[in-house]
Amino acid sequence: MLASRSWLSRPFRERSTQIFLGVLLAALAVVTLLNLIVPAGHPLHVSTYTVTLLGKYLSFALLAVALDLVWGYLGILSLGHGAFFALGGYAMGMYLMRQIGDRGVYGDPVLPDFMVFLDWDSLPWYWHGFDMAWFAFLMVLLAPGLLALVFGFLAFRSRVTGVYLSIITQALTFALMLAFFRNEMGFGGNNGLTDFKELLGFDLRSDATRLGLFLASGVALALGYVLCRAIVASKLGRVSVACRDAEARTRFIGYRVERVQLFVFVVSAMLAGVAGALYVPQVGIINPGEFSPIFSIEVVLWVALGGRGTLYGAVIGALVVNYAKTVFTGVMPEAWLFALGGLFVVVTVLLPKGVAGLLASLRRRRDDGAVETPAQGASS
Amino acid sequence: MNLLKEMASRDRVFDFMAPARSPVDVRHGPILYLEDVSVSFDGFRAINDLNLTIDDGELRCIIGPNGAGKTTMMDIITGKTRPDHGSVWFGSRHDLLTMSEPQIASLGIGRKFQKPTVFEALTVFENLELAMAADKRIWPTLTARLSGEARDRIDEVLVTIGLTAHRDRPAGILSHGQKQWLEIGMLLMQRPRLLLVDEPVAGMTEQEMERTAELLTGLAGKQSVVVVEHDMGFVRSIARTVTVLHQGSVLAEGSMDQVSSDPKVVEVYLGTESDNTEDARC
Numbered sequence: 001m002l003a004s005r006s007w008l009s010r011p012f013r014e015r016s017t018q019i020f021l022g023v024l025l026a027a028l029a030v031v032t033l034l035n036l037i038v039p040a041g042h043p044l045h046v047s048t049y050t051v052t053l054l055g056k057y058l059s060f061a062l063l064a065v066a067l068d069l070v071w072g073y074l075g076i077l078s079l080g081h082g083a084f085f086a087l088g089g090y091a092m093g094m095y096l097m098r099q100i101g102d103r104g105v106y107g108d109p110v111l112p113d114f115m116v117f118l119d120w121d122s123l124p125w126y127w128h129g130f131d132m133a134w135f136a137f138l139m140v141l142l143a144p145g146l147l148a149l150v151f152g153f154l155a156f157r158s159r160v161t162g163v164y165l166s167i168i169t170q171a172l173t174f175a176l177m178l179a180f181f182r183n184e185m186g187f188g189g190n191n192g193l194t195d196f197k198e199l200l201g202f203d204l205r206s207d208a209t210r211l212g213l214f215l216a217s218g219v220a221l222a223l224g225y226v227l228c229r230a231i232v233a234s235k236l237g238r239v240s241v242a243c244r245d246a247e248a249r250t251r252f253i254g255y256r257v258e259r260v261q262l263f264v265f266v267v268s269a270m271l272a273g274v275a276g277a278l279y280v281p282q283v284g285i286i287n288p289g290e291f292s293p294i295f296s297i298e299v300v301l302w303v304a305l306g307g308r309g310t311l312y313g314a315v316i317g318a319l320v321v322n323y324a325k326t327v328f329t330g331v332m333p334e335a336w337l338f339a340l341g342g343l344f345v346v347v348t349v350l351l352p353k354g355v356a357g358l359l360a361s362l363r364r365r366r367d368d369g370a371v372e373t374p375a376q377g378a379s380s
Numbered sequence: 381m382n383l384l385k386e387m388a389s390r391d392r393v394f395d396f397m398a399p400a401r402s403p404v405d406v407r408h409g410p411i412l413y414l415e416d417v418s419v420s421f422d423g424f425r426a427i428n429d430l431n432l433t434i435d436d437g438e439l440r441c442i443i444g445p446n447g448a449g450k451t452t453m454m455d456i457i458t459g460k461t462r463p464d465h466g467s468v469w470f471g472s473r474h475d476l477l478t479m480s481e482p483q484i485a486s487l488g489i490g491r492k493f494q495k496p497t498v499f500e501a502l503t504v505f506e507n508l509e510l511a512m513a514a515d516k517r518i519w520p521t522l523t524a525r526l527s528g529e530a531r532d533r534i535d536e537v538l539v540t541i542g543l544t545a546h547r548d549r550p551a552g553i554l555s556h557g558q559k560q561w562l563e564i565g566m567l568l569m570q571r572p573r574l575l576l577v578d579e580p581v582a583g584m585t586e587q588e589m590e591r592t593a594e595l596l597t598g599l600a601g602k603q604s605v606v607v608v609e610h611d612m613g614f615v616r617s618i619a620r621t622v623t624v625l626h627q628g629s630v631l632a633e634g635s636m637d638q639v640s641s642d643p644k645v646v647e648v649y650l651g652t653e654s655d656n657t658e659d660a661r662c
Contacts, residue, residue, distance in 0.1 A: 007523045236522040238506050242499045249497045253566065254482065254516045263518050 011229035020312050021222055028218040035211060048207045052282050055214035057322045059279040062221045064302045064314035066271035069228045071300070072309030073237060074264050075244030076161070080169030081272050082296035083176050084144035086286065088273025090180075091143050093193035093286040094127060095136030096204075100197050113195065114188045124186040133200055140277040141270045148269030149262070156258035156265075161247065170293050177291035192287025199281050210282070217278045221315070224271045228311055231267065240264055301340065305347050307354025316355050410471075411436040411574055411604050417456060417466030418628075426452040427463065428628035434574070439600030441615045442608045444625035445648065450608045453625070454576050458491050459484045470574070490572035494579045496559040500552030504543050504562055507551050508534045511566035534569070541565040541595060557588030561595060574604045581614050593618045 011017040031054060034046040063085050070076045102109040106116040110123060129135040151172060155165055183189035202209040231237050242250040243257050251257045280286045289295070298321075306317020324343070328336040351358050412434040419427045427449045434440055444450055455461035456468060459481040468476040476484055485491075499507050512530060514520070538544045541561040546554060551562060560580060567575060577596070581589045589611075597618050599605050609615050615622060615636065622639045624631045632642045639645055 006525065231522065234522050235509065235524040236518065238499075238502055238510060239521055241501050242510055245499050245501055246497050249499070250510075252485075253511050253570075254485070255510075255521075256516070256518075259518055260521075 007234050008226075008230050010233050011226045014229065014233065016312065017226065017229050020225060020315075024218060024222055024225075028215060032211065032215065048210050051214045052210050053326065055210070055217045055282045056279060057319050058214070058217035058221050059275045059282070060299075060302070060322055061315040061318040062217070062224045062275035062278070063272050063299055064306070064318035065221070065224055065228055065311055066268040066275065067299050068303050068306075068308055068311055068314035069231070069271070070265055070268045071303060072311070072314075073232055073244065074240045074261060076261065076265065077166045077300070078169045078265075078268075078296075079166045079293065079300060080171075080173035080296050081268075081299055082293075083169075083173035083291055084148060084269040084272035085276035085279070085299075086173075086176070086180075086288075086290035087144045087147060088140045088276030089280040089286040089290060090187060090193070090276075091130075091136055091139040091273070092277035092280045093196075094130040094139075094187075095133060096196040096199060096281060097193050098127075098131040099199070100195065103197055104195065112188070112193070114183075114191065115186070118183060120186075127186065137277070140273050144269040144273035144276075145266050148266045152262045152265040156261045159258070170296065173291050173296050174293050177288045177293075180288035180291060188287070190287070192285055192289075193280075194285040194287075196281060196284055204281055204284070213278065213282050217282070220274055220278055224274065225311060225315070227267070227271070231264065232311070236260065236263075298340075301344055303354075305343065305354055307351075307356025307358075310354075310356040313354050313356030320355070409435060411438075412457065412606075413467075413469040413472075414453075414457075415467050415469075417453075417463045417468060419452060419456065419461060419463040425628055427456065430466070430625075430629050432623065432630060434604055434606060436573075437601045437604055439597060439605045439618065439620055440607070441619040441622045442606060442625060443610070443612070443615055443622060444631075447627075448625040449628040450625055451578065452628075454491060454578060454608065457484075457576060458489060485570075488571065488573035489576065490567035490570055490574070491576040492560075492563055492567055492578060492580065494582060496556070496563045498551040498554070498559050498562050498566070500550060502551060503548050504538070504551055504554070505534060505547045507562055508537055508565055508569050511569040513570045537565045537568050540568065540598070542591060555588075557584045557591070560584070560588075560592065564595065564599075568599075572603055575599065575606065577605060577607045579609055580607065581609065581611055589614055590617075 031046055031051060034044055035048065035051050038045045040047070063081065066084075067078060067081045070078055070081075097112040100112065104113040104116075106113055108116050111120065115123070130139070151169075155168060160168065179185055180187050180192075181190055187193065196204050198204055199209065199213075202212065204210075232240070239250065239255050239260055242255070243260055247257055250260075276286075276290070299318075302317040302321050303314045304317070305321055306315065307313030321340070321343070324339065325336060328339050347354060353360070410433045412432070414430055414432040417427055417430045418425065430449070430453065432453075442450055442453075452461060456463050457476065459476060459479060462477065470476050470484075470487060470489065474487060479487070499510065502510070509526065509530075512533070514524065514530075535544070538547055541564060543554075543558060543562060543565065546558065551559065554562060564575075564577070564580075580592050580596070584592065593614065596605055596607060607615075607618070619636050621633065622636050623633045624639055624642075624645050626648050631648065632639050632645050634642075
């Protein structure tokens with residue numbers, strides 16, 4: 001156990017992680033203070049609406065970090081990470097549905113509204129257990145984890161990589177979207193799950209709960225970041241980079257490449273699931289739209305914009321793009337997709353390594369003339 | 381069977397600490413022993429009743445015209461190709477024909493391919509670290525910490541391959557020759573008993589060739605080295621014993637001078653190919 005503690009504690013000794021955690025925690029504290037202390041109406045006041053919006057961004061940032069772990073360090077471009085995000089979200093949504101109890105429109109003590117509407121007389125077997133928080137939270141990890149395990153096992157064992165794997169992940173999320181659209185699946189079909197009341201006994205509409213969810217998203221992002229950093233900075237992280245760059249060679253020196261890929265892929269899927277579980281109570285709804293291929297591709301854009309293979313770049317990308325999206329869709333909604341496309345073109349042409357690459361080259365320019373900095377692992 | 385597997389894996393865990401490494405029995409002289417080996421592909425006899433013996437600690441060069449069966453011979457030794465008949469022994473205890481590729485590799489036979497492949501994004505040090513003999517399953521790899529001995533071992537190999545100054549540079553910026561040395565270093569990290577080196581100096585500059593010659597002659601003695609090479613000048617500079625392959629079997633064997641004055645050899649190899657090999661250096 002001592003050894004395992006030490007690989008997890010390694011990121012805390014890294015300067016980049018210290019800076020990241022410092023900035024993130026400071027931002028959380030500032031937003032909390034501006035929300036609680038500064039009176040409403042003051043120009044510096046952060047409204048609860050904004051807090052929830054920021055909480056949503058933070059859960060997206062966690063999803064982006066999860067994607068960067070597999071794309072940036074393992075070379076697996078998943079175009080279906082939204083599927084794991086949505087599965088985590090559905091697990092949370094099912095728990096929240098069961099928490100409604102008899103306060104639904106139809107007042108059934110057990111069945112969620114959409115099942116009463118569909119004339120179902122009992123709960124499908126897979127809805128059992130979701131009235132218990134511990135079970136639901138476990139499922140937030142297990143449902144995406146299991147899907148990733150089965151899918152990854154089959155794909156990596158057959159040595160499917162590169163573009164083909166990307167296409168299959170895209171097909172996976174598309175197939176799940178079609179399945180979840182069906183009413184017979186028992187997940188609310190087209191409308192998804194909504195009308196949530198409370199989470200662990202806290203009223204979801206109260207300001208305090210919303211602030212709590214925002215903070216929880218921030219803490220989850222911090223923990224997820226540290227976990228990914230720990231994996232990346234370990235020998236396994238270097239083996240991942242080796243798999244990314246020269247798979248056959250890695251196999252030749254004795255590593256089981258498909259197991260490395262499977263392990264990292266499953267960890268990433270679970271992180272995506274946690275992100276989805278934090279997203280759902282903040283937006284108040286989960287529907288099959290989260291499975292849509294477009295969403296998964298958007299996640300890839302966040303990571304590409306931020307700079308892949310750095311982890312913090314993924315966070316920057318997710319926050320910047322989603323902030324821009326909020327602003328644009330408010331001011332001129334029809335222009336958003338053009339703006340996103342334009343942003344992507346600009347970054348690919350001018351900043352091939354994303355925002356993180358820009359930051360790194362600025363830092364190098366500042367250090368110019370100083371002693372040659374030791375190369376930092378995977379910098380591509 | 382389970383016990384055997386367990387023992388095998390445990391043996392590898394402590395591999396880099398224990399001075400006595402692979403349990404290869406070389407008391408009877410040769411470390412590698414090929415007898416009457418034949419293999420044919422679609423009727424073409426790539427290897428034809430080949431007999432070859434490599435002594436422990438020996439540096440052997442193998443030459444021969446294209447299609448003489450040099451690469452096929454390497455494939456048979458490493459388990460990639462199975463011969464139609466014949467026997468291949470590693471020491472006097474291990475029948476290589478009953479073993480799989482990874483088993484043969486873990487027994488201590490390392491092979492360097494023609495084209496150098498190193499992990500370009502990782503530093504030279506990290507390349508060697510990954511190649512080190514260790515428990516390579518997921519959890520041990522995740523929690524692995526570099527021990528003092530391992531660090532010393534890596535530094536030792538860095539000195540051997542002459543890349544100490546490039547320790548913390550990404551392998552991607554190394555020159556072609558340096559990448560070849562790094563790859564030899566990665567083989568050395570696995571503490572092989574026998575190194576199979578395929579055309580090490582292809583595409584190298586004059587100085588790089590000299591460095592490679594030094595490196596390979598320095599390695600012999602501690603481990604056996606088999607070099608397959610086209611460049612006659614290079615072979616002359618390192619070889620003590622040269623084996624000439626022709627049409628899948630041994631045509632001649634002996635010192636470079638003996639071999640190059642052998643009329644059969646001159647006819648099939650030196651005579652016909654001396655025009656396009658750089659004989660100026662011989």
